[in-house]
Amino acid sequence: MKIRLVGTDAECRLVAGRLASIVDVQEVDGPRSRRGDSKLVSYYIECAVSPQGPVTVTVQQPGSQHERASQVAQAMTRGRRRALPPGGAR
Numbered sequence: 654m655k656i657r658l659v660g661t662d663a664e665c666r667l668v669a670g671r672l673a674s675i676v677d678v679q680e681v682d683g684p685r686s687r688r689g690d691s692k693l694v695s696y697y698i699e700c701a702v703s704p705q706g707p708v709t710v711t712v713q714q715p716g717s718q719h720e721r722a723s724q725v726a727q728a729m730t731r732g733r734r735r736a737l738p739p740g741g742a743r
Contacts, residue, residue, distance in 0.1 A: 654676070654699070654700050654701060654702070655697065655698070655699055655700075656672070656697075656698040656699075656700065657695060657696070657697055657698075658683075658695065658696040658697075658698065659687070659693055659694075659695050660693055660694070661692060661693060661694070662684050662694050665683065665684065665694060665695075665696045666696075669681055669696055669698060672698060672700065676700040676701065676702060677700055677701045677702070678698060678699075678700045679699045679700055679701060680698070680699040681696060681697075681698050681699075682696065682697040682698075682699075683695055683696030683697055684696055685697075
């Protein structure tokens, strides 16, 4: 299995370290710089399903439901240009 992590170096290192608890990490390649003036990096992780059996992972996020929804929406639209309406600009 191959996994690509994209984020700040600190975020990617944290997640890569946590992955070792749920999969058998075989190789980690990174950090690799993203294009342009980005502060983000990429890590490429090769791993296999761990023979330990199922693992339950719980992720806790701070803030209210509305704050999290706003953060997700901002992350999804960051760097994207708005699409033209059907039929082009009016």
